[in-house]
Amino acid sequence: MTTDALAAWCRVRKQIDWTSAVDETPAPVQATVDGLATWCDAAVRSLNPARADRLLAALAQTRADASRKRPLTFTLLTQWQRLVLGTPDVPFRQGDAFAKGGRERYALTLHTQRDFEHCLRESADLEVPLASRAARAYLDVAFFHPFPDGNARLAMLTLAYVLEVEGVQLDQVGPLQTTRYADDSAGAADLAALVAVLIRATHHRATRARWST
Structure with a gap:
């Protein structure tokens, strides 16, 4: 049997210094x-319009929820996932989950859902930079793999939601x-750095567009 990738992620998650992984980014960013x-409308619709x-x-619902600053919980994710699927x-999944052609296995224990909700x-921990929080939440959904299907789409929505709550x-x-x-600590930190880069680039382009009008 393949090793437990979820257990590996939980170890990696604790090892990363999320507070110093990136610098603070501008917010809000429209x-x-x-x-x-x-x-x-582009990448997804070309493959499957429905x-x-x-x-x-689901995206519209996440933005409505973000405007009300609803806490990120499994119940909230469930509401989005109903729309996604x-x-x-x-x-919540009833057994071990697999990804990457079965090369990664995410085990299910009596505490998996509880641990996921804690993550x-x-x-919402404001002591951690926004980009790190968004990247970490994305990876939590990806590696806890809470639902039998649609977790990659949900991970993207979750990342966007964490940003949207802060107006980004x-x-x-x-x-x-x-x-x-799941076992790639450098890759996890790089994702936080990438989110920070995307926030700053969006802010730069938006500022430049305002000055040019």
Whole structure:
């Protein structure tokens, strides 16, 4: 049997100094282009129009929830995932999950859901820079793999939600679409750095656009 990648992620997660992984980024940031909606309409729609429509509906819900600053919980993710998958029943997975052609296994224990919810609550820890919190929440969804299907899409929505609560939208998300590995601490820190770069680039382009009008 493959090793437990979720256990590896939980170890890596504790090893990373998320508070110093990136510098603080500007907030709020209002993008001139809606990067996530554009991604849904381009990359996703070209493969599956119905999936893109569901993802856009879920995105609209995440933004409504962000405007009310609702805490990030498993219950909230469940509401989004119903829209992502177009099904009314999306319970926490009932067994081990697999990804990357079965090369990564995410074990299920009696404490998996509880541990996941604890990690989600940490997305509101203001002592950690925003980019680190968003990247960490993305990886939490990816590696806890809470649902049988749709976790990659949910991870992207979760990252965007953590940013949106602080008034930050990205004008591009394509660079985030890279394979991540649960035992890769350098890769996790690099994702936080990438999110910070995307925030600053969005802020720069938005500022430049305002000055040019």
